[in-house]
Amino acid sequence: MNADDSVRKADGVRWRPVPQAECLMVFSPHSGRIHWLALDTWLLFELCDGRNVDAVARGYAELAGDKLGGGDARARAERGLASLLGSRLIEAAPA
Template sequence: MNATQSLRKADGLRSRPVPQAECLMVFSPQSGRIHWLGLESWLLFELCDGRSVEAIARGYAELAGDKLGGGDAQARALRGLDSLLGSRLVEAAPA
């Protein structure tokens, strides 16, 4: 993953907020799995709308900053994006 790569949500996902648990439930028909995204991952997932990795990390830092704890917001954003990519919930947007 590089800073200029654009990311988007994978096709076919179905999601539903679960406010009482402060998470987003995402079903992937491709894998048949349900993913539960906490607040940080949920925010990153929503920012994956064709923006570059750099813009996603910047947007995350502006919106969440250290409000969610855990230190450097930019580093947390990159770790979270790696996880979303690994779970195949987001993918590289076509050029």
């Protein structure tokens, strides 16, 4: 995934917050599996609304109270996006 690629939720996924467990339950029709997203991955999933990877990483850093300067938030965002992409919960499109 490149910084300019846009990311969005995959077609057909369904999700529902589970506040008492502080997670998001996401069903993927592609795999037939239910995924339980922790708060940080939930945030990344919500940010996947068609913006590019760089904007998602910046939004994640701002909302998570982290600064991108050290690279930690960006690295976490990129790992989380790769996981969501691998689970086919999001889709990436070249710019």
